[in-house]
Amino acid sequence: MKIDGPLAVLANPGAGRGRHRGVLPFVLAHLRAHGHAVEPLSASTAPEALAAAHQAVAEGAGALVVVGGDGTVHLALQALAGTGVPLAIVPAGTGNDFAGAAGFTTDPHAALARIDAALAGGDTSTFDLARLTAADGTVRWFGGVLAAGFDAVVNERGNRMRWPRGPxxxxxxxxxxxxxxxxxxxxxxxxxxxxxxxxxLVAVANAGSYGGGMRICPAADPADGMLDLTVVRPISRTTLVRVKPRIYAGTHVTHPAVDTYRATRVELAAEGIVGYADGERVAPLPVTVECRSGALRVLTAG
Structure with missing residues (x-):
């Protein structure tokens, strides 16, 4: 696939809690030095970033390069889903779970080397995306995991807290x-x-990890046309604390209180839960999630 059009570059200045602010100038200089036409997208808020990404795709961007973490990638997916315009990621966030699932290393230099090789060869791959429809008809796409249980409740409370700052x-x-x-x-x-x-806890996954490497649905493959679910039955606080560290290795799924499923379409309802997808607040339950095979094109080398 020949990459025509300029490379639109979308960045989140606050990604990685500010630790990676120097990555964007480096990425822009690198891409220009390698002969690519580059259009940085100007945005200081999430709605502005979303609007800028949609506009870049509509105006013929050859690819959308995201410099940021899962939240910035999530914004990009809303503009890219089903368009055929490829995504590239230079991971620079607190959590880079979808970047890892798509094959981009967390090292910006190595990620750029992969992007260079893909652009030189016009190489792309297709990945699935999850299409979430809320009760009011709103549609959101996600690449990673929909959290819809204890993890979502924690996110909701943490986002309401004004003190202390930080993680x-x-x-x-x-x-x-x-x-x-x-x-x-x-x-x-x-x-x-x-x-x-x-x-x-209920998690619905296109790709299997969230929260910076927690493999909540370890068997999930973002290119198999299926969604994976992990459901944790009622357990005590002590058991939850004991099982939680196993999520990083994905071995929690062997616990007798954990059930796993696979499906192409999931309807999910519960009272008092707001779902979080790719770490972003999306919608209160009920929601419907469908796997859309091949909905995303990604720059890949070789």
Whole structure:
């Protein structure tokens, strides 16, 4: 696939809590030095970034290069899904889970080398995306994981907290919600087959990790045309604390309280849960999630 048009570059200045602010100038200089026409997208807020990405795609960008983490990639997916315009990622966020799933190393130099090789050869691959439809008809695309249980509740509380600043507030949110831990009644419809069950955590994944390497759905493959689900049945606080470290290795799925499923279409409902996809607040449940095979094109070398 020949890459025509300029490279639109979308960056989040706050990605990685500011640690990677110097990456964007380096990326722009590198791409220009290698003879590419580059159009940095100007945006200081998420809505501005989303609008800029949509405009760049509509105006014929050859590819969209994201310099940032999962949140910035999530914005880019809203503009890229189903268009055929390829994505490239220079990981520069706190969490770079989708970048890893798509094959981009966390080292910016190595990521740029991959992008250079892909542009030289016009090499792209296709990946699946998850299409989420909320109760009000709003549609959001995500590449990684929809959190719809304890993890989503923690995110919701952490985002409401104004003190302390930084990641410690999410640690505090975990402690608060752990003390309030309770199972909720979920209605799941997997490829038309309904079930109702109590659970403390439900995750729906296109790619298997979130939160900076937590492999919540370790078997998920973003190119297999399927969604993976992990459901944690009612467990005690002590058991949850004991099982949580195993998520990084993906071995939590062997615990007797953990069930896994696969489906192409998932309907998910529960009271009092706001879903978070790719770490971003998306919609209150109920939601419907569908796997759209090959909806995303990604620059790949070789």
């Amino acid at each position: 410690i507030r999410y640690d505090l949110a975990i402690l608060v919600e752990l003390a309030r831990l309770r199972a909720r009644r979920y209605r799941l419809v997997l490829d038309g087959v309904p079930q109702e069950r109590d659970a403390v």
